[in-house]
Amino acid sequence: MTFIEYFYYFIHCRVYLASERHDADKEALAKHLLTHIKFCPTIPSLRDGKNDELFIIANGPSLQNDIGGYEDLIASKDVLMMNNAIQTPLFAKLQPKYYVLMDSMYFVGNAYRDLVEDDFHKMRLVFEKTLDMLSALRNNLILLVPSVWKHTLTFSNPYMRVYTYNVFGFRGFEWLEKIVYKNTLSIPSNACVLVPAIVSAIAMGYKRIYLLGCDQNAFLGYCVDNTTNKLSIRDYKHFYKEAKENTHARYESMDMGERLYHDHLIFGAYSQLQKLFGSEYRIFNCSSSSMIDAFPRASLDSVLGGGVNRYLLISFLLLSLYISCTFTKDSKFAHGGVR
Template sequence: MVNFLLSVQQSINLVINSIISVFKVLLMSKFSVERTTASKPRCGILGNGPSLNTSLERDIEFIKSLELFAVNLFSVTEQYTQLKPRNYFILDMSFLNPNHVCKNGLQHMASDTTWEMNLYMPFQMYNSAYFQSFFKDTPNIKLVPYNYTIVTGFTWLKHWFFKRGLGTPQCQNVLVGTLFYAVNMGFKEIYIFGADHSWHEMIRLDDDNNLVVSDKHFFQQKDFDIAVKEKSYMSQQLFSLHKAFYGYEVVGQYAQALGVKIYNASARSFIDVFEKIKVNEFVNKN
């Protein structure tokens, strides 16, 4: 009886979430979405986790053979002008904050990009005069806005919206959104690097019972701490991590439905949705 009631409740939730998603798309999404296509059958996504340093040393030739995606603040690194990624994906609305470090990332993109590159951002960001001001004199950078409208509900409905760029999975982390966009671009194989996702190891309470989160990227020499100033409980932090990892499950199911293979080639990673590979062994085997 309990299982039956749970099944009924799940079915009702699916119907409700599907109806809500339809209204969200109708009210929030742009229906004239520009689509870009893959120039190669394989791409690589460069996360900013510390393990990317290992991948850039160990797997650099393989990485260079892929059509590359960079994310977030990759543009502030020396590797940006060395690897010249064809694609750059951002999602965080901090890129609209003139007092945030993200401003530095935009400035580097605008000044350092001497090759043709597609820059993907949500429509909300694209429509910002502040954001646009960085790229008014950058002929090498093509701005490609996308809908960030989270849809849930029946799988067939979600995938219908996904394919048309009208809806997306929840992207608690920018790599989820990048993976999703890469799948829609038509790549057959996608390789992820630098996706450590070891945040749970860096959450702690200080002596005054304040929640503190350490953060580190591949281009930083040491960790730095972020004090969560507003009232926050450990459960909320862990729920955020759940949403981040669950996003990979949704993208993984969508990629599988389209016959797209996603490989996690990160030297260190807690993502367990995709096949984990070591590049040298994988290349020799294939």
């Protein structure tokens, strides 16, 4: 690694560590980053002038109602899914082209003490099942992961290609941000997997990006236990059914101020992406219930032309055409056949 690369990552490690971790974890994480870092992420190599539309499917509860009747149409498009979506029937229906992971728990478990140990052990089986299903997948898939943790993926799947992005949060001059984000050298925030999903879509050259299941309202469930004085999230649900104990998470090393600051970074990242790329890349929020106000809204009906209603219309037209042709044929034979 050259001096310039060390300097680059020294700056970005400082940004990442200052915003995401406690003092007790910073030294260990910094050593890990410098040991396993890769300067050039590989997602930009997927850039293609033919890339047009991409549907980013997040896991918010609104997805369950929003996508009904549109599955077949969306499945015919390029689709990106994330986190534990592979465990749902919707994954098999949509057959996504891309899949993105970012949470360190998929790669190094609870090494950074994000969650109380009891809560992590409840969730560990969910994380492990996702990795096991990715390992056993028999459909082509492009997996997008942070470069710093790619080496922890122990499975080898001939149907899967793994590409990387840099997970470090960065904010600076806008002209520099645009270059950095477009090449996934950094992202505006590493506090939510939707951010690298959008950045990756831009880096791959997709001109129209549609967001679904992006409720982004977990902050409505923030609470502090009056006995332990610890922060937790209640009723943190997804579109799929999950065990009740998995909808409540207690944080080990994060207080309310830090959690709200992370939310500030997340929503600020969306606004910055829209500001930097909104004129070149059209990003639409198609979620019926969402706290994200940075991107213009659009309905799936307007994007896809009617969804299930479109199929009903086509069926009706074909039926009408069949009846018309049958009636015309019978009428000709009734008058002595075709001349």
